[in-house]
Amino acid sequence: MELFLKVIESALQYYYYILIASILLSWIPDLKKSTVGQFIDRLADPYMRIFRGWFVIGVMDFTPIIGFIFYQFGMNAFSSMLYQMYGI
Numbered sequence: 001m002e003l004f005l006k007v008i009e010s011a012l013q014y015y016y017y018i019l020i021a022s023i024l025l026s027w028i029p030d031l032k033k034s035t036v037g038q039f040i041d042r043l044a045d046p047y048m049r050i051f052r053g054w055f056v057i058g059v060m061d062f063t064p065i066i067g068f069i070f071y072q073f074g075m076n077a078f079s080s081m082l083y084q085m086y087g088i
Contacts, residue, residue, distance in 0.1 A: 001086075002086050005082055005086070006082075008078075009078060009079065009082060012074075012075055012078065013075070015043075015047075016071060016072075016075065018040055018043050018044050019044050019047065019048065019064075019067065019068065019071065021040050021044075022040050022041055022043075022044035022045075022048070023064045025037045025040060025041070047067065047071070048063065048064065048067050050067070051063045051064075051066045051067045051070075054066055
């Protein structure tokens with residue numbers, strides 16, 4: 001069980017890096033249109049779509065900040081739960 005939970009924790013951490021890569025690629029449109037950029041965007045979009053349009057000022061979309069805050073909160077809660085339950 002502990003191994004399974006550690007694998008989930010690692011997968012969630014990798015997904016966090018995918019979210020960061022997606023945001024960085026959005027600043028460079030030519031890279032976002034590449035095959036790798038489209039793949040990363042396809043992976044990150046289901047989560048980021050939840051927050052899209054929540055916090056837009058003019059042409060600036062601050063949605064990623066909200067998404068990262070919630071994601072990091074969830075990751076910290078999950079890690080704390082693992083530590084308390086299993087000492088991992």
